Amino acid sequence: MPIEKIIVLEDDALVRKSLEQQLRNRRYDVAGCGSIADAQEYLNKDNFDLIFCDVRLPDGDGTEFLKQVQTRPSKPLVIMMTGYGTVESAVACMKDGAFDYMLKPFSGEQIDVILKKAEEFTQLVKVNKFLTQDEGDENHYELLGRSPAMDQVRQLIRKVARTQATVLIHGESGTGKELVARAIYRESPRNNAPFIRVNCAAVPENLIESEFFGHEKGSFTGAVNKREGRFELAHGGTILLDEISEISPQVQAKLLRVLQERELERVGGSRTIKVDVRVIATTNRDLEQSVEKKEFRQDLYFRLNVVPMLVPPLRERREDILFLAEKFMHRFERKHGVKVGGMSAACRNALENHSWPGNVRELQNVLERGVILCADGEQLQSAHLGFSGASGIIVAQGTGNTASTGASASSSADGAEGVISLGDMEKNHIIQTLEKCAGNRTHAARKLGISIRTLRNKLNEYGLATKGEGDVEEAAE
Ligand SMILES: Nc1ncnc2c1ncn2[C@@H]1O[C@H](COP(=O)(O)OP(=O)(O)OP(=O)(O)O)[C@@H](O)[C@H]1O
Ligand SMILES: [Mg+2]
Incomplete structure (x- = not known):
């Protein structure tokens, strides 16, 4: 109300x-x-x-x-x-x-x-006030892609959009989870009602409860006026709980209640407020693992995971890479008012062979930078892509065109004799594994069957310790 x-x-x-x-x-x-x-x-x-x-x-x-x-x-x-x-x-x-x-x-x-x-x-x-603060155009783009994997995602979107079911969207960072959530909303019968997003990772922990559920005047220092929470704003519409794994156990308990009873109380309030809201949540962490580690409530997980959706990483749907790259190239030509004369073969090759640990977001950034660096009317070259560091290396593809770190460049130079040293092989294998794990050393060490300390030592030895944009520190351990 x-x-x-x-x-x-x-x-x-x-x-x-x-x-x-x-x-x-x-x-x-x-x-x-x-x-x-x-x-x-x-x-x-x-x-x-x-x-x-x-x-x-x-x-x-x-x-x-x-x-x-x-x-x-x-x-x-x-x-x-x-x-x-x-x-x-x-x-x-x-x-x-x-x-x-x-x-x-x-x-x-x-x-x-x-x-x-x-x-x-x-x-x-109220909704208008909220939307004008928060929304940029970027989010209104349609979900592009021609891979079978994306076709499946689109089919599932169509099916769940018609229902009121809660959807949990999994996927690595930058795969397009938010875009999928918006597509579900657009195709749903609620598309005339508000779509409200809460980025759970961006809101400070002590404010998230009030962000979700609102607060009464004077309920805590700084609560000068009463304020509706996002659930109330979304009444009749859809709420997107982005990065749901990031909320504290206390807020998890309250969220569970809203999902079960569709009612809530504001912080510092005693009145029960009924809400009619369709919930979509996203996570780039494995929530099942968080449940095992007792970081995330199992009952809440079940409530959220009514319809699970997975947006696959870009490296698992390679058909989309060049397709998206072309679309983004044209988008950025328009945005920056330049004309690019297509892409060189080597540039296509480099795009296709990159591992894309940052997924579509990375592809988008690489293309924007490329279009800006490319002179008007010139062809986009692989050098414009600016691949560097461990996350950007493409190992021994024989194209000789790919940008790489000094260390692996020497290995392809050795290729003249057709022999790669054992050391180089190990190094390349470590780099590839790191790429597969999006730079997460804990995961990479596990995959390689070595301890994290051994991995760290080897990275030091090969001069790779601080390289790589995709590096994620072991905080995730
Ligand atoms: N299939 C796609 N078609 C067009 N653009 C896409 C597609 N997938 C992702 N994008 C674009 O890539 C960027 C990242 O997408 P989005 O924010 O939806 O990813 P995400 O999975 O929510 O990432 P994060 O976990 O980091 O929040 C956005 O700018 C989005 O517009
Ligand atoms: Mg997101």
Whole structure:
């Protein structure tokens, strides 16, 4: 319910009490007052969403009060209540910012109609405020790709979009999980309702609860005003919980309740708020492993994992590499106002043979940089791609075109005699394994069957210790 607190400003006690009662029956929080002074006192103490306002009042004119309300920072909607004699002034009030007016006496149905309108308006304003802070164009791109793997993803999107089921999207960083979530939303029957995203990894831990569920005025230091949480904003629509593995056990427990009961309380609040929200979550960690390690609640995992989806890494759908690269090249030509004369064969080769530990995001960045570095009208060359460091190495493909670290360049030079030293082979094998593990040394060591310390020593020995953009420190251990 976007509207919660209402003031009824009416000096006729009978009319006032009756309206108050009708609003309370509809579960609103109502303050009744018979004078402008009383109403002002309420407004100074608390935030209200809506005021029913009489025109003639003992200490002044309702129309004057309306004008004052318009100057408040969190201005409530005002509905003027008027008898036959004052219709004209009520209409004039619309010009001064009244939301609507009602003729006295009014029926319960008329109250319903006007409340519905006010609720919808308030929800729109709130969602709009949120969207204009948060959204960039980048996220509205369609999901491209022609690999069988992407076709499967698209098929699954179509199927789940029609349902209300909770979806958990797994995949490495940069594979397009957010894009998949947005595609589900776009194809769902809720696509006219809000799509609200929370990046759980970006919100500081002590604020995430209030970000999810909102807070009441004064519930903690800094909570100057009451605030709706993202679940409330998403009411009727879809919420995307990005990087869900990052939330604390305390918030996990509260999230479980929302998923089970579809209800919540704001931080510092006691009122239970019902929400109707479709939930999509993403993770680039293996949540099952987090459950085993007792970092993530199993019951919550089951609730989220109703429909699991996997977005495969780019290296496992190589058909998409050149296809996406061409699309991105044209996109960046337009963005930067340059014209590139296609791609050289060596450039295509380098793109296809790269391991893409950063997935589509990396491909996108490489193409943007390439288009910028390439002179107007010139062909895009492999040198424009700027591959370097362990994550960018393509080992012994025989093209001789690929950029590589000094260490492995010497190995391809040795190739003249057709013999690669054992040391070089080991080194290349380590590099490839690191690439496969997206630079994560803990995983790479496990795959190689050596200890992390041995791996570190070998990297030092080969002068690879600090190289590689994709390096992930052992924090994940
Ligand atoms: N199939 C695709 N077609 C077009 N663009 C894509 C595709 N997949 C990813 N992208 C683009 O790559 C970038 C990364 O995608 P996205 O943010 O959806 O990845 P992610 O899996 O959510 O990554 P992270 O785990 O790091 O949040 C975005 O700019 C997105 O537009
Ligand atoms: Mg993401």
